[in-house]
Amino acid sequence: MALRKTRISALATLLAATTASGNLLAEELRLITWGGYAPDEVVAQFEEETGIDVQITLSNNEDMISKLRATGGAGFDLAQPSQDRIVGVQRQFNIYKPIDYSRVNTDQLQPSMVKATQESTALNGQSFGVPSVWGTSGLIVHNSVADTVTDYTDLCDPAVAGKVSYRLKRPTLMGFAFAMGMDPFAAYNDRDEYQSIMAKVEDKLIDCKANVKTYWTGGDQLLSLLRTGEVTAAMAWDAGGWKLNAENPEIRFVAPESGALGWIDTFAIPRRSENEEAAYKWINFVMQPEIAAKITNASGNFTASKGADEFVKAELRDAYRLSFDDEAINNIKWYPPVPPGLEAMEGQVLDRVQAAN
Amino acid sequence: MNASASRLSLWLLLTPFLLWIVLLVLVPHLQMLRVSFQVRESWDTLAWGLEQYQNFFSESYYWRTFVRTGVMSLFTTFLTLLIAFPIAWYIARLARGRSKGILFLACLIPFWASELVRTYGWMILLRESGLFSSWLQALGWVDGPVEMLYNDVAVIIGLVYNGLLFMVVPLVTTLDGMDENLVEAGYDLGGGHATVLREVVIPWAMPGIVSGCIVVFMLTLGSYLTPILMGGKDSAWFTEQIFTQFITRFNWEQGAALGVLLLVLSSLMVWLGLKLTGQSLRKVMG
Numbered sequence: 001m002a003l004r005k006t007r008i009s010a011l012a013t014l015l016a017a018t019t020a021s022g023n024l025l026a027e028e029l030r031l032i033t034w035g036g037y038a039p040d041e042v043v044a045q046f047e048e049e050t051g052i053d054v055q056i057t058l059s060n061n062e063d064m065i066s067k068l069r070a071t072g073g074a075g076f077d078l079a080q081p082s083q084d085r086i087v088g089v090q091r092q093f094n095i096y097k098p099i100d101y102s103r104v105n106t107d108q109l110q111p112s113m114v115k116a117t118q119e120s121t122a123l124n125g126q127s128f129g130v131p132s133v134w135g136t137s138g139l140i141v142h143n144s145v146a147d148t149v150t151d152y153t154d155l156c157d158p159a160v161a162g163k164v165s166y167r168l169k170r171p172t173l174m175g176f177a178f179a180m181g182m183d184p185f186a187a188y189n190d191r192d193e194y195q196s197i198m199a200k201v202e203d204k205l206i207d208c209k210a211n212v213k214t215y216w217t218g219g220d221q222l223l224s225l226l227r228t229g230e231v232t233a234a235m236a237w238d239a240g241g242w243k244l245n246a247e248n249p250e251i252r253f254v255a256p257e258s259g260a261l262g263w264i265d266t267f268a269i270p271r272r273s274e275n276e277e278a279a280y281k282w283i284n285f286v287m288q289p290e291i292a293a294k295i296t297n298a299s300g301n302f303t304a305s306k307g308a309d310e311f312v313k314a315e316l317r318d319a320y321r322l323s324f325d326d327e328a329i330n331n332i333k334w335y336p337p338v339p340p341g342l343e344a345m346e347g348q349v350l351d352r353v354q355a356a357n
Numbered sequence: 358m359n360a361s362a363s364r365l366s367l368w369l370l371l372t373p374f375l376l377w378i379v380l381l382v383l384v385p386h387l388q389m390l391r392v393s394f395q396v397r398e399s400w401d402t403l404a405w406g407l408e409q410y411q412n413f414f415s416e417s418y419y420w421r422t423f424v425r426t427g428v429m430s431l432f433t434t435f436l437t438l439l440i441a442f443p444i445a446w447y448i449a450r451l452a453r454g455r456s457k458g459i460l461f462l463a464c465l466i467p468f469w470a471s472e473l474v475r476t477y478g479w480m481i482l483l484r485e486s487g488l489f490s491s492w493l494q495a496l497g498w499v500d501g502p503v504e505m506l507y508n509d510v511a512v513i514i515g516l517v518y519n520g521l522l523f524m525v526v527p528l529v530t531t532l533d534g535m536d537e538n539l540v541e542a543g544y545d546l547g548g549g550h551a552t553v554l555r556e557v558v559i560p561w562a563m564p565g566i567v568s569g570c571i572v573v574f575m576l577t578l579g580s581y582l583t584p585i586l587m588g589g590k591d592s593a594w595f596t597e598q599i600f601t602q603f604i605t606r607f608n609w610e611q612g613a614a615l616g617v618l619l620l621v622l623s624s625l626m627v628w629l630g631l632k633l634t635g636q637s638l639r640k641v642m643g
Binding site: 062063065066069089092093162169209212213214215217228229230343344347348351352354355356357 | 416417418419421422484485486504507585589590591593598601602603604605606607608
C-alpha cells in the first residue's frame with residue numbers, strides 16, 4: 001500500500017511538473033515550411049533577437065494542406081504554401097486567415113511580387129498570402145545528354161531510356177502539356193478543354209513510362225540519383241540543379257524550350273494560429289535583405305526580398321545566370337491559382353499513369 | 358483479498374486496454390467508415406452515398422492494384438514460410454544451449470533498426486551504383502552496371518526480410534514443444550523424410566504456421582515504405598493509393614473507402630485462410 005502511495009504521488013508530481021513547465025515555456029512560433037527555408041543560422045538569430053522559440057516542421061504543399069485541414073487550421077502559427085494552392089484550398093477547407101498587410105513591412109519586398117501574390121491569393125476582397133521564396137521547375141541534365149534533352153517531352157527520347165526521372169505530381173502534367181504545345185493554364189476555367197489536355201498528357205506519360213528509371217518522391221532521393229549518374233536527365237527544381245552544379249560542373253539546370261514553370265511560395269497564417277504576433281515578426285525578420293540572402297544561400301532559391309541579391313553567394317548568382325538568359329526569364333510560366341476540382345481530375349490521371357504497365 | 362479489491366484491480370488493469378481499443382481502434386475506424394459514405398457535392402455540401410465504393414470497382418486501377426497487392430502479399434507470405442521453416446527447425450530442434458539463444462538473437466537484431474533503415478540497407482546493396490552491382494562487375498560476370506532495384510523482385514526481397522522474424526518466432530515456439538518421439542515413431546513405422554514432414558511435423562506445427570502467416574500477410578499487405586522505396590515506378594501498392602488519396606489529393610472520402618475495403622478484404626482473406634486450413638483463431642493465437 002505504501003508503495004502504491006509513493007507511485008501515485010510521484011505521478012502527481014510528474015503531472016504537475018509537465019503542466020507547470022507548459023506555462024513557463026517561452027513564447028513559441030510553430031512554423032510549417034519547406035526544407036531550406038528556415039536555416040539553423042537564421043532561426044538562431046531570430047530566437048536571440050526576439051526570445052521566441054521556433055518549432056519547425058518540414059513539409060510540402062499537399063502535406064501542409066492535409067495537416068491544416070485535419071485540424072481546421074490549428075497546430076501551426078505560420079505556413080508556407082505555394083501561392084497557386086491557397087484560394088481553392090481556402091474555399092474548400094477554410095484553413096487560413098487573411099493577411100493584415102499593415103503588419104507586413106512591404107518596403108523590403110519586391111512590389112511586383114507583392115502585387116502578383118495579393119491578386120492570386122485574393123478571396124472575398126482579402127489576400128491570404130505574402131510572397132516569400134520563388135523558383136522554377138525545369139530540367140536538370142548531364143552534359144552528355146544536354147543536346148538531346150532540351151524540353152520536357154525529350155525525357156521520352158529513346159537516347160535517354162532508363163536514365164530519366166520525374167515526379168508523378170501536377171508540375172509534371174503542366175510541363176508536359178506546355179511541351180506538347182498546349183496551354184493548360186489558359187484552360188483552367190474550361191473543364192472540358194482541360195480534361196482533353198490531361199487525356200493527351202496521360203497518354204504521353206504512359207508511353208513514356210518505359211523510359212523512366214523511377215518516379216522521384218523526395219529532393220534528396222533525386223539528387224543522389226543524379227549524383228551517381230544513375231539518372232542523367234530529370235524534371236526538377238532549379239535549386240537542386242544549382243546545388244549539383246556546384247559539386248559537378250557536368251550537371252546543370254536548364255530552362256526547357258517551352259518555358260520553366262515558375263512558383264512563388266508564400267507566408268500564410270493558419271486560421272487557428274496561436275501566435276500571430278510572432279508570425280508577423282518572423283515574416284518581417286526573414287525578409288530583411290541580409291537574412292533573405294542567407295535563405296537563398298541555404299536553399300538555392302531566390303526570395304521576394306528587395307536588394308537581397310547583392311548578399312547572395314557569387315556561385316549561385318552565376319549558376320542562375322547560366323540557366324536563365326532574359327528570354328528564358330520572360331518565358332517562365334507562372335502558376336495561376338488552381339480552381340477547385342481540377343486537382344481531382346489530375347489525381348486520376350496520375351493514378352492511371354502510376355498503375356499503367 | 359476481498360471481492361471489491363479484486364474487482365478494482367481488474368478494472369485498473371482493463372482501463373488502459375479499453376481506452377486503447379475504444380479511442381485508438383474503434384473510434385477512428387467508425388469515423389473512417391462514416392467518411393467513406395460521404396460524397397462531396399461541392400465546397401460546403403455533403404451527401405451520403407456509395408460513390409467512393411463504386412469508384413473502386415469502376416476505375417480499374419484501384420482494384421487492379423488491390424489484386425496485385427493481395428497476390429504479391431500471399432506470395433511473400435509463402436516465400437517467408439519456406440525460408441523461415443528450416444531456420445526455425447534448426448533453432449528449435451538442432452541448436453543446443455548458448456547457440457540457440459545466439460541464433461534467436463541474430464534473427465532479432467535487424468529489428469533494432471527501423472523499417473526505413475532496413476529498406477535503405479537493401480537499396481544500397483541493390484542499386485545500380487550499389488554493392489552487388491560493383492561486385493558483379495569486379496568479378497567480370499557482367500559488362501556494365503546492373504540495376505537490381507525498382508522492380509517487383511526487389512520489393513518481395515524487402516518484404517520477406519521484414520516479415521521473417523514474425524514467421525520464425527511462432528514456428529520456433531510450436532516446434533520447440535514437439536516430442537522427439539513423434540518424429541522417431543514416424544520413421545519406425547516406415548515413413549520417409551517427406552512422409553514424416555507431411556504427416557507428423559507440419560500438422561504439429563500448423564498453429565504456428567497459420568499464426569505466422571497471418572501476421573506476415575497483414576504486415577505485408579499494410580506495408581508502405583518498402584514497396585514505395587524499392588518498387589520504383591511500377592510499385593503500385595494499395596496502401597500507397599490510400600496515402601495518396603488522403604495526403605496528396607485531399608480526397609479523404611475516397612481514401613476512407615479504400616481503407617475500409619482494405620480492412621474488409623484482408624479480414625476476409627484471413628478468415629478464408631483459417632477455414633481452409635481447418636484452424637480457429639482461438640487455437641492459433643493460443
